[in-house]
Amino acid sequence: DSQWIDAADEDGVPEDDVIGLQVAGKDLALYKVEGSVFATDNICTHGHARLCDGFLDGYEIECPLHQGKFDIRNGRGTCAPIVDAVRSYPVRIEGGRVFLKLS
Ligand code: FES
Numbered sequence: 462d463s464q465w466i467d468a469a470d471e472d473g474v475p476e477d478d479v480i481g482l483q484v485a486g487k488d489l490a491l492y493k494v495e496g497s498v499f500a501t502d503n504i505c506t507h508g509h510a511r512l513c514d515g516f517l518d519g520y521e522i523e524c525p526l527h528q529g530k531f532d533i534r535n536g537r538g539t540c541a542p543i544v545d546a547v548r549s550y551p552v553r554i555e556g557g558r559v560f561l562k563l564s
Contacts, residue, residue, distance in 0.1 A: 476496070479492045481512075490502070490533075491559065498554060500549065506538070510527075524543075535549055
């Protein structure tokens with residue numbers, strides 16, 4: 462059975478922005494759009510770039526290296542050169558904390 466992990470303070474995730482953080486040995490990106498928090502792996506599936514260094518536009522994160530884009534709601538690539546989705550994780554908010562299901 463997979464566990465919910467207490468990952469961050471909800472207020473620590475800025476609205477319409479992305480932050481990177483380490484949780485349980487994973488490099489993750491957390492996003493907040495219209496008050497909802499989303500989580501994906503932080504490393505782009507195309508090359509070694511961190512999505513938290515990219516640009517968030519609505520529900521799309523643009524990779525800083527070659528401007529590939531992912532939908533932060535499901536991790537799917539939305540334009541070239543992205544072929545593989547980035548992994549996304551279920552998020553639950555409770556008591557002002559962000560909980561993630563990582564497995
Ligand atoms: Fe992200 Fe190339 S490393 S688009």
